[in-house]
Amino acid sequence: MPDYYIGIMSGTSLDGVDAVLAASSGTRVRVREKVHLPYPSRLRARLLALHDAGPDELHRSALLANELSALYASAVRRLLTRARVSARAVTAIGCHGQTVRHRPLAGYSLQLVNGARLAERTGITAVCDFRSRDIAAGGEGAPLAPAVHRALFADARRSRVIVNVGGIANITWLPVRGAVTGFDCGPGNCLLDAWIRLKRRKYYDAGGTWAASGRVVPSLLKKLLAHPFIRRRPPKSTGRDEFGLAWLQRALTGAERPVDVQATLLEFTATDIAQAVRSHCAGAREVFVCGGGARNGALLACLAALLPGQRIATTAALGVEPEHVEALAFAWLARQALRREPGNLPAVTGARGLRVLGAIYPK
Numbered sequence: 001m002p003d004y005y006i007g008i009m010s011g012t013s014l015d016g017v018d019a020v021l022a023a024s025s026g027t028r029v030r031v032r033e034k035v036h037l038p039y040p041s042r043l044r045a046r047l048l049a050l051h052d053a054g055p056d057e058l059h060r061s062a063l064l065a066n067e068l069s070a071l072y073a074s075a076v077r078r079l080l081t082r083a084r085v086s087a088r089a090v091t092a093i094g095c096h097g098q099t100v101r102h103r104p105l106a107g108y109s110l111q112l113v114n115g116a117r118l119a120e121r122t123g124i125t126a127v128c129d130f131r132s133r134d135i136a137a138g139g140e141g142a143p144l145a146p147a148v149h150r151a152l153f154a155d156a157r158r159s160r161v162i163v164n165v166g167g168i169a170n171i172t173w174l175p176v177r178g179a180v181t182g183f184d185c186g187p188g189n190c191l192l193d194a195w196i197r198l199k200r201r202k203y204y205d206a207g208g209t210w211a212a213s214g215r216v217v218p219s220l221l222k223k224l225l226a227h228p229f230i231r232r233r234p235p236k237s238t239g240r241d242e243f244g245l246a247w248l249q250r251a252l253t254g255a256e257r258p259v260d261v262q263a264t265l266l267e268f269t270a271t272d273i274a275q276a277v278r279s280h281c282a283g284a285r286e287v288f289v290c291g292g293g294a295r296n297g298a299l300l301a302c303l304a305a306l307l308p309g310q311r312i313a314t315t316a317a318l319g320v321e322p323e324h325v326e327a328l329a330f331a332w333l334a335r336q337a338l339r340r341e342p343g344n345l346p347a348v349t350g351a352r353g354l355r356v357l358g359a360i361y362p363k
């Protein structure tokens, strides 16, 4: 019988919860069942408000962690019901939690989740707080996905790049020879989402069609590409606090048409990713995209135009649907934690060494 793990991810896009039931046997893990629970809009607004300093933060964050844990527990129940698997058959849940502050330079990264409550409500061992140990060891605590991308997607004959386009975009370089590297390269969907939300009251630009109907504003593109984070050398990681609406609005003259701003944001996002691939992944021939941004056809087309000669596809071509990769990553990280095996890659995060990641709440 396979060993079951559950992975739960709720990323910087604040779109909701992605959860997968993963069956692990030997070195393989594969998705058996999946669930997506969108955040109710009030919950999203309260989470967003906690990204900035404000009154009574401790109380608000504790209450939100409890509320999120109830949502995570209901995602677990749905997975098990749909797959007809009992809680007893699941070894552990790996739950990322919801990031509200990512400040590795200040020595912390904060993900809201109440692991005790999650274990109590599900009757399953919960593993949470995956980033703190890497930061304590001098690392960025992010990105964590590259170790998992290596385990799932590395190929002995082809050097590959995996690009996760969540709220923030991160890349993993999987060369045939040499060390696996990876870093956050900048915004993924966060600016695209924020702008269409402001101008058209939509949560995202489905397929990137609105962006594709506008024209790139070269002077704005140049200003955006001058962001210091983009020039910084890896290891590096970022969050939505660095690439928010406030920053975008400072770069605007006010004369741009909203649709052209969206087109420019798409070009900016793709250019930043393409630059990261060109400068850090010499010899790459294949780029596989995952995360919700993999559903943005205009973004994929833009990437293909900027990276001629590369095969551009989604991770579905490698057997994992793009929206399941990150949740699957946390199932894998939970398995590593229970086996007392490392979950970080020091070359990626900058940590002093390999570390077992996560805080374990036994069932």
Ligand SMILES: Nc1ncnc2c1ncn2[C@@H]1O[C@H](COP(=O)(O)OP(=O)(O)O)[C@@H](O)[C@H]1O
Pocket: 010, 011, 012, 013, 014, 015, 016, 018, 165, 166, 167, 168, 189, 193, 203, 204, 205, 206, 207, 208, 290, 291, 292, 293, 295, 296, 297, 323, 326
């Ligand atoms: N059909 C689609 N077209 C364009 N963008 C999409 C589509 N589906 C999802 N997205 C984008 O993906 C985001 C969610 O991606 P996700 O990988 O969950 O990010 P995160 O890990 O930051 O939560 C949405 O906010 C949206 O921007």
Ligand SMILES: [Mg+2]
Pocket: 009, 010, 011, 012, 013, 014, 015, 016, 017, 018
């Ligand atoms: Mg998400």
